[in-house]
Amino acid sequence: MPVGFVQIPVGIAGPLLLDDYEYSIPMATTEGCLVASTNRGCKAIYASGGATSRLLKDGMTRAPVVRFGSARRAAELKFFMENPDNLDTLAVVFNRSSRFARLQSVHCSIAGKNLFMRFCCSTGDAMGMNMVSKGVQNVLEYLQNDFPDMDVIGISGNFCSDKKPAAVNWIEGRGKSVVCEAIIKEEVVKKVLKTSISSLVELNMLKNLVGSAVAGTLGGFNAHASNIVSAIFIATGQDPAQNVESSHCITMMEPVNDGKDLHISVTMPSIEVGTVGGGTQLASQSACLNLLGVKGANKESPGSNSRLLATIIAGAVLAGELSLMSAIAAGQLVKSHMKYNRSSKDVSKIAS
Amino acid sequence: MPVGFVQIPVGIAGPLLLDDYEYSIPMATTEGCLVASTNRGCKAIYASGGATSRLLKDGMTRAPVVRFGSARRAAELKFFMENPDNLDTLAVVFNRSSRFARLQSVHCSIAGKNLFMRFCCSTGDAMGMNMVSKGVQNVLEYLQNDFPDMDVIGISGNFCSDKKPAAVNWIEGRGKSVVCEAIIKEEVVKKVLKTSISSLVELNMLKNLVGSAVAGTLGGFNAHASNIVSAIFIATGQDPAQNVESSHCITMMEPVNDGKDLHISVTMPSIEVGTVGGGTQLASQSACLNLLGVKGANKESPGSNSRLLATIIAGAVLAGELSLMSAIAAGQLVKSHMKYNRSSKDVSKIAS
Amino acid sequence: MPVGFVQIPVGIAGPLLLDDYEYSIPMATTEGCLVASTNRGCKAIYASGGATSRLLKDGMTRAPVVRFGSARRAAELKFFMENPDNLDTLAVVFNRSSRFARLQSVHCSIAGKNLFMRFCCSTGDAMGMNMVSKGVQNVLEYLQNDFPDMDVIGISGNFCSDKKPAAVNWIEGRGKSVVCEAIIKEEVVKKVLKTSISSLVELNMLKNLVGSAVAGTLGGFNAHASNIVSAIFIATGQDPAQNVESSHCITMMEPVNDGKDLHISVTMPSIEVGTVGGGTQLASQSACLNLLGVKGANKESPGSNSRLLATIIAGAVLAGELSLMSAIAAGQLVKSHMKYNRSSKDVSKIAS
């Protein structure tokens, strides 16, 4: 069906030293300065001894909406679904959808006589939307026996919530929840990043916390997580439309060791990635996954490839935040956008 | 600097009949069913006489954060910036950044002694972030004379708000604000979309309005605007990281003509696109813009190419919403994901 | 310490027929038309056979913020807290704070090296903030043994979230989560409410769902829940500052029985009330609780008085929504505000 292809330039940032391994980060972007900037962040992290990550949660979600004749009946199904005694039975039905699917929990929310049931399950190395959708389908058919008055309005009722900014993902997570941190030494801040710890800490508070608060953000307490997430997503065959919630991120910068060093962290609750299926099978995307050592399903430890990919993305976001924030603190933002990957002629076109 | 390229398959959906013109919509995506689905929506729109769009606003924004010694002083600058008498002077300074930049307004927001100034300007056919950044830089330098105690903390203070979900974009718009609508005939809903008007209206209320409300969304009152926006963004060389707010959308479905027909609309306040600069200059992306007839700068009417692109995107989102909502209403979602662009072997890989 | 008193007029709305009992609703308000309006809603509910409620959840929360030297350590405490094996031990420590306190769950959220732990517990008939605070204090002291590097920054870290609009309350509930519903007959809509079912359904969609979506609300998908909540809160000695989240509400109106009847519901996830302690002990407030039959601690079934109070509030909100929405649908809003509890002279003062 495809009539052709678009080509997106891929640059490599890194090495990113993360959890004692080195990674070369493939970034597909038409903004050359983005790779250069992330690269500088990687350099600063490397010179400071590397970054550390922790996976906090791993589960894909889908939430159908069903309707009853009364809120009373909707509440009965809610109580049924949330009863721990029933979870095992539901899991058996759900897990038939795939040998990797493992139902973890169901979070039900009522609006009148309508019930939204957010199923959460682990999905091996797949991003998992299809898997969870099939599992949900199984459960809905099963429930129809005991709740014959249940009217399935839609397999997705937006409480999932897929490809929309939603507090439920920000607060409860979707896909992989990751925190990543590094301690950047004072001399690295000065020499590599051309700024100071106090400037960075102050800018982070006023821009990433206060400015985002004033703007009424939802999960956007960062400088440009979306840039790095979408570049790696495209390079590695992820679904770029899921960038919306996958780039939810709060970036923190705090002085440590009596102000001598900078503690920086990114906390990202809903990184939705897989290393099998979808766009990961295309040749160039597959090569990028190979570069990171996370191609395909991990036979020994199902899911660990996709989890590793998520932590690498968080690590790259850490590098990206560090570098852009430094550029802003040093007053370089406008200039850096003019320099890379564009002839002066092109710049004049854009900017004149 | 790029070390290579990733290739994204491009499919063509359409013709989309929009404002009496026909457009073939290039979509870069690894999800084959997305193109097929959007195509079906285009077919339904075509059979119903086409869609209509209106551009509601056109202005790119950038909001630096500056700090004073007191809130009193921050308020003085706020009053100065918002005084209509000063706007002309500020515009002269700002507009030096480009012959296309035209300052429209400055919205100031205070947090204690810190001031966020959201500059909004038209940017011709460029997406305009660089242009507006340079204009802001000009104004900041100019202001330093009268406000020597103004401390520029950052050229971007996140009240812009770029690449983050933020209420300020949802409410005041960023880039192009567009509404697009169509009236779909009953027989088209039945024959092309395989569902009924009442099912669609009900699903739209329970999923796109209520489900999104329950999930605590910000601007995500739709089914999958992000899918269509990101596919066209990648095909036409836009910045896919801006998909975050460019896919803000409220989808409405209302019965009209005594329930015989369906009125569907999408309202999208912050579509950020350009037809010059950035990724639009690459060969394949340039070809996709050409296919739509919006490549490059419009000499006669600067900005009209990028505005047309924005309305086409909204039109394609309309088609995408119509089709996916119909599939969900008809209970086809899981099946359609299994069918396209994947061999049965691939499907088993994903789903087993 | 008090130097005096302010007097707030109390009106009685009702009887509210809820779950087969009749309640006279005390409302403390200076807006006379509010009582009259709620009364009309009660009348419509009564004439239609009454309303039904369901309590969905009951648990008060408090979330301290603690800090570690690294995100890695914060994650370790998170895993410890969320390990089901540890919950029993933590509960024993927590529950020492009161014989009514029963720890239900702890939801941990990380931001870099900082950890927010949202403790949720049942609190008998008390609203429970003090009880849960003391329980949290106990647990923090206990944890200090195993996590000596844990730095308690504050007993409340705003992830609770008390007296602020916050998605975490909207999505996970705080205090009592209640849904209340009624089916209003067509003739009642016509004769008592002076409007039509179709007008109400349409207004509810465009105002309470779409208008609130456009305004970027959080949990405010209703017409005026806050009016009823605050009036009953003040009458019954609740904390009126908690009105902020206690009035989170989504109001749904759907035609049923082939459009002959109207199904109306209110879903309110975070009603924070108690029938002992605080302002409930004052004479007039105590009398109002007595009027509802929920004064003091329920000896036989601890907590059932406060839970009943929550459902009554939801029922009164149902009545209030029904009546105001009808007034708006019938175009009466401006007029009704002019009529009650004000002499014509007063009106001229307000309005001239």
Add this chain to the structure above:
Amino acid sequence: MPVGFVQIPVGIAGPLLLDDYEYSIPMATTEGCLVASTNRGCKAIYASGGATSRLLKDGMTRAPVVRFGSARRAAELKFFMENPDNLDTLAVVFNRSSRFARLQSVHCSIAGKNLFMRFCCSTGDAMGMNMVSKGVQNVLEYLQNDFPDMDVIGISGNFCSDKKPAAVNWIEGRGKSVVCEAIIKEEVVKKVLKTSISSLVELNMLKNLVGSAVAGTLGGFNAHASNIVSAIFIATGQDPAQNVESSHCITMMEPVNDGKDLHISVTMPSIEVGTVGGGTQLASQSACLNLLGVKGANKESPGSNSRLLATIIAGAVLAGELSLMSAIAAGQLVKSHMKYNRSSKDVSKIAS
């Protein structure tokens, strides 16, 4: 119509030294410790030379929702309303509602073929909801001539947004927008507030900024603004249901003068108050307004009484934030709740 009264104890906090005047703040609350705590904040402010406030905006809003047959038509009315040339005419029609009403602006937002028009006007010393509603009614009648196909769905379409947490109020303001600040000396922090500047700054960042961000707040970047707002609202006859958005607040704490002093500020965009009409006419409430010197309409400078009341509320919130944050920083929160206005027997009831 009222059947009786509830009595709320009133305590006096202060003197609050604000903009060189001293105010005694009446607070109606059943939480005795709230007055004591606010009083301590006032004392710290006094000892540091007082607080300063700035009124940033003054305008009440109401947003009807109207519907057309097409989005195209809705857009036409939007363009008409937002055309500066038409504002004068609209203002003449609008302002007939009252000699104090002055239309300032109309902000239109579209959702498909539905249009929400947010009228903003100054309202003298009245809170102004009735005044603005009447003005809106006038304009709607006027528009019906030129837009006969306009269907008025409701005089309020929730884009106002009244008594609901909504981003539109947070970003554009409603009622009075106020910023208030003070510089607290190091020795005052130590002796009066029993904590340190660094502890306060850190707690403010982690609780009021980060914790609120993690909780997904909307405009709730503070510790307990709602407590102070509701206490003064009840004392002075304001509408306590408007506490929801009137307590939107971002509290900032920054070290100044090389860390020797603390700069604290509260920014509150939507304080909705009046000094005439509604509950302000009742005897005790009227006395409380008198105590503040803001009773009734200001003849010389209409609106200045209500504006002064708004700044006093912001000043009291400043005091309240300062004191509670200090208590939390010093680890005193649980204890202070046990001490005031309750016998030990009462405490045991609440807490046992």
